[in-house]
Amino acid sequence: MPPYTSASLKAELNSRGWRLTPQREKILHVFQNLPRGDHLSAEELHQVLEERGEAISLSTIYRSVKLMSRMGILRELELAEGHKHYELNQPYPHHHHHLVCIQCNKTLEFKNDSILKHSLKQTEKEGFQLIDCQLTVMAVCPEAVRMGWPSALPSNWACTRVVAERLQEEEKKEDS
Amino acid sequence: MPPYTSASLKAELNSRGWRLTPQREKILHVFQNLPRGDHLSAEELHQVLEERGEAISLSTIYRSVKLMSRMGILRELELAEGHKHYELNQPYPHHHHHLVCIQCNKTLEFKNDSILKHSLKQTEKEGFQLIDCQLTVMAVCPEAVRMGWPSALPSNWACTRVVAERLQEEEKKEDS
């Protein structure tokens, strides 16, 4: 699926009775020029545009990212930060997931198509139609680990159980 | 990892200088008696307790579910509904994921340990410490499909690209 051009965005919008406006075009461009692995909140997008002297009202920002997400152009991410983030929606084979540090919010993308495969299988098994699947791996980054995690976890995070402890042990035995 | 008893909850709380209160105990009980695959928002939990004549203030509800999530007793879910949901955190081998209908919000649990395995591998590869991993599969349920999806999608949902189309084709060839 090729990246959007203004023309293809216009076509897609028009096919639904919607319009290509300068605002929507600018927003698309921001996302298209975002470094790989980056994603923006509505507020951040607003600032980026403001700094470029292309200010767009926050209302319009919110409306546009929602619309474009619903069209499948953007992807709405629920990382662990209290607000949504957006990135270009690049379906398979560019589909990816996120590893997030619960301490500093550092976020890394990673690819793993087998997750999409499993999700697709499960979705079909239930008779559903797949739209998207988002895996969010919550973890603690090396810096935090070095600083003595788990004892040095921020006071609002006290969880010390490593969910996969047992799995890891099994893994070693099976060497699957 | 066995389900919590009031005693073990008390022990875990006390070990961090926190206390077992009647409110926290009641909240734990609600989650322990929840049907499999169910999960509650703060508001819903509040109502459940009210109906049982065990009203707890909404503030305390919010404070408690957050605390218990951070302790690893509850699991905070970001399904597609604008507010958080909570369920007992049952690590591997009870770890599971969610399939959500974006039209009616119907949610189904499913298990797939390989997803946890992949997440663990990725997490270790980056030098992170795994805390939890949550896969949310967004899809459209059979009822919605029967009603003519995608054309009958609610007007605020226009995405018609099936992310995994190509993957599905590959799947057939490889028969992996």
Added chain:
DNA sequence: TAAATAATTGAGAATGATTAGCGATTGTTG
């Protein structure tokens, strides 16, 4: 091409979930 129609914008008000502040209450410790 001008008028009619419908979509879109911007600004600010409104909403809804969640958090914070505070005085009163209740465990815990010595």
Added chain:
DNA sequence: CAACAATCGCTAATCATTCTCAATTATTTA
């Protein structure tokens, strides 16, 4: 039992997001 700290319930505050509405701008029609 006294001293201390955690917790509760209430209300007010916050923050992201949505809504309202008059003004603007595409698109379609005549």
